[in-house]
Amino acid sequence: MDVMKDRPFAPMLERLRNAGLRPTRQRLALARLLFEGGNRHVTAEQLHAEARREEIAVSLATIYNTLNQFRKAGLLREVVVDSGRSWFDTNLEDHHHFFHEATGALTDFEAEGLAVEGVPRAPRGTEIDRVEVIVRLRDAG
Amino acid sequence: MDVMKDRPFAPMLERLRNAGLRPTRQRLALARLLFEGGNRHVTAEQLHAEARREEIAVSLATIYNTLNQFRKAGLLREVVVDSGRSWFDTNLEDHHHFFHEATGALTDFEAEGLAVEGVPRAPRGTEIDRVEVIVRLRDAG
DNA sequence: AATCAGATTAGAACAAATCTAAACTATTGA
DNA sequence: TCAATAGTTTAGATTTGTTCTAATCTGATT
Numbered sequence: 001m002d003v004m005k006d007r008p009f010a011p012m013l014e015r016l017r018n019a020g021l022r023p024t025r026q027r028l029a030l031a032r033l034l035f036e037g038g039n040r041h042v043t044a045e046q047l048h049a050e051a052r053r054e055e056i057a058v059s060l061a062t063i064y065n066t067l068n069q070f071r072k073a074g075l076l077r078e079v080v081v082d083s084g085r086s087w088f089d090t091n092l093e094d095h096h097h098f099f100h101e102a103t104g105a106l107t108d109f110e111a112e113g114l115a116v117e118g119v120p121r122a123p124r125g126t127e128i129d130r131v132e133v134i135v136r137l138r139d140a141g
Numbered sequence: 142m143d144v145m146k147d148r149p150f151a152p153m154l155e156r157l158r159n160a161g162l163r164p165t166r167q168r169l170a171l172a173r174l175l176f177e178g179g180n181r182h183v184t185a186e187q188l189h190a191e192a193r194r195e196e197i198a199v200s201l202a203t204i205y206n207t208l209n210q211f212r213k214a215g216l217l218r219e220v221v222v223d224s225g226r227s228w229f230d231t232n233l234e235d236h237h238h239f240f241h242e243a244t245g246a247l248t249d250f251e252a253e254g255l256a257v258e259g260v261p262r263a264p265r266g267t268e269i270d271r272v273e274v275i276v277r278l279r280d281a282g
Numbered sequence: 283a284a285t286c287a288g289a290t291t292a293g294a295a296c297a298a299a300t301c302t303a304a305a306c307t308a309t310t311g312a
Numbered sequence: 313t314c315a316a317t318a319g320t321t322t323a324g325a326t327t328t329g330t331t332c333t334a335a336t337c338t339g340a341t342t
Contacts, residue, residue, distance in 0.1 A: 059322050086224045113259040120250045126278040137267040
C-alpha cells in the first residue's frame with residue numbers, strides 16, 4: 001500500500017510546517033493540486049481556475065501569495081520563458097526547458113546528458129546562481 | 142573620417158527601408174538611439190525616458206510599436222529574463238546573457254567558447270529554433 | 283498638389299501582479 | 313477550554329506593463 005494514498009494529508013502537512021508555513025485549508029488544498037500526481041507547470045490564473053473547478057474556495061490573492069511562499073520555501077521553482085506571465089514548476093530536480101512559442105507549451109528535459117561548458121567567469125562582485133537552458137521550439141517545417 | 146559621423150542618416154534610412162518600414166522622424170530618431178554607439182539592452186519605458194531626455198517627441202505607443210516592428214524585422218532581439226517586462230537587445234550576434242536578479246543588470250557574453258551539448262531531440266512536430274543560455278547571478282558571498 | 287496607405291497619438295482598455303486593511307483562523311499558553 | 317495573538321485570507325483597489333482604438337497626421341506616389 002502506498003503511504004501517500006492512505007494518509008495524503010500527513011506528508012503535505014509536514015512539508016508546510018517544515019517550510020514555516022501554517023497548514024491552512026487553502027495551502028493544503030493547493031499543495032495537493034500541485035504536488036500530488038507528478039511534476040507540472042502552472043501559472044497563477046491556471047491554478048486559480050483549477051481550484052474553482054475542484055470547488056476549492058480560494059481567492060486569487062491567496063493563489064499569488066501561496067505560489068510565492070512555496071517558491072521562497074523551495075517547494076516550487078519559477079520559470080521565466082514568457083514575459084508577461086510567471087510559470088511555476090514543481091520539478092525541483094536539475095533540469096531545463098523546452099518552450100514552444102506558438103502554443104505556449106512548456107516541457108522539462110533532464111539536465112543529465114546535457115553539458116554546458118565554457119560559461120565565462122561571473123562579473124566582479126557576483127557569482128553564478130544557476131545556469132538555465134531554454135530550448136525554444138517552432139513548428140517543424 | 143568615419144562614414145557614420147559624416148552621414149549618420151543614410152545607413153539608418155536604408156536599414157529601415159530594407160525592413161519595409163517608412164523612415165519616419167520617430168523611427169529614425171529611435172534607431173539612432175538604439176543603434177549608434179554599441180550594443181545595448183532596453184525596455185520600452187527606458188527608451189521612452191531616454192527619448193524624452195533627448196527631447197525627441199515620441200509617444201509610448203510608438204515606442205512599443207517601433208520596438209516590436211524592429212524585432213519582427215530582425216533589427217532587435219527580445220530577451221526574456223524577467224517576467225513582467227520585455228527587454229530588447231541590439232546585439233544580433235550569437236550570444237547569451239548574464240542576469241543579476243538583485244539589480245536587474247543584463248549583460249551579454251559571446252557564444253564563442255560556450256558549448257551546449259546533449260540537447261535532446263525536439264518533441265514531435267517541432268524543431269529547435271534557438272538554444273538560450275541564461276546565467277543567473279547573485280551577489281558574491 | 284492630391285491622394286492614400288501607412289504611421290503616430292492620446293487615452294482607453296486590458297492583463298498580471300501586488301497592496302491594503304478588515305475579517306478570519308491556527309496556535310499558544312493560561 | 314478558551315482568550316489572546318500572530319499569522320492568513322480576502323475583496324477590491326491599485327500599480328505596472330502592454331495593447332487597442334479611432335482620430336489625426338505624414339511620407340510616398342501620382
